[in-house]
């Protein structure tokens with residue numbers, strides 16, 4: 174059944190594959206009861222924005238979901254796809270962009286096509302699965318550096334440089350803008366500074382940074398003042414853009430190369446028109462309504478400050494992603510999260526062993542622009558109460574909560 178599947182019979186439908194019902198919002202139903210939801214990456218609250226819903230509905234009515242009926246290269250090219258690509262490129266300050274049907278598959282394919290067996294990949298150890306899986310396809314050498322450890326990255330770059338002298342290849346460094354579990358940032362400024370000493374190209378997965386970070390929302394590169402040093406920028410529509418799809422942005426010659434080599438796009442149907450038109454509308458709102466980002470940060474800052482003031486360990490987050498690190502085993506984690514979900518009516522993601530090391534419980538909260546300060550205060554009170562119970566050992570006693578019957 175695999176490392177997670179082995180628990181399926183105990184957790185399916187409650188901890189895994191839970192059904193959240195109703196319109197996407199901060200209040201949704203879970204098993205028939207309304208919950209305050211802190212687990213959706215709807216950062217800017219666009220998922221259910223009236224203008225977005227209208228654009229989606231009108232585009233679906235006009236184009237249906239089938240159009241265009243083929244891969245971009247063969248019969249799926251349209252003016253609107255190109256328009257969205259140019260607007261995305263302009264937004265993140267790159268010359269050109271290309272749409273991807275899914276972020277995950279797109280990233281795997283970007284990595285696969287950018288390097289060959291002569292090249293060396295150097296990547297952060299906590300990279301998202303899409304990066305890890307792209308690296309797995311690589312036929313040449315790869316060196317991993319411990320998460321955000323720049324001294325070690327330098328060592329790996331020294332090794333990679335030596336290796337490339339022999340092979341005649343180049344070096345691709347890959348990291349994330351915002352690390353999605355912990356919320357800390359890739360040290361893009363420090364990595365970019367290494368370009369003075371080493372010759373490499375930088376690919377950044379900014380799935381959680383796009384729309385949330387930087388003055389205009391152009392991501393972590395903008396936030397840290399090094400957007401120009403990112404050679405290949407990747408963003409997904411699954412977070413701030415609140416849709417499906419993704420994009421890669423880079424100099425024109427790199428994008429043309431990717432268009433003609435990325436197998437995930439050459440051998441797959443083009444992104445449907447309704448999603449393209451919907452993404453254009455969302456991008457317009459992200460560009461023209463900075464107050465959405467301000468509101469997101471008001472909520473994120475209040476939540477993070479409140480948690481810290483109450484003595485919670487929220488790690489090194491510098492983004493809206495808000496992890497709460499607690500000490501305890503899987504049983505305590507399950508009992509605690511069950512209490513939060515059933516008695517405080519707070520729905521959030523909880524991660525315990527075997528996903529994280531033994532003894533660690535991580536509660537992951539995702540603030541959005543549509544949460545309110547009342548939501549924050551209510552949740553902070555609830556967190557203080559569950560922490561007191563955890564510290565008093567209340568969650569350790571008894572068995573696992575039977576989520577099927579409770």
Ligand SMILES: Cc1ncc(COP(=O)(O)O)c(C=O)c1O
Pocket residue numbers: 275276277278280301303349353378380381409410411418419
């Ligand atoms: C860091 C990161 N990269 C890539 C992806 C994959 O994007 P998509 O959902 O568009 O496949 C995700 C999750 O959605 C992510 O969190």
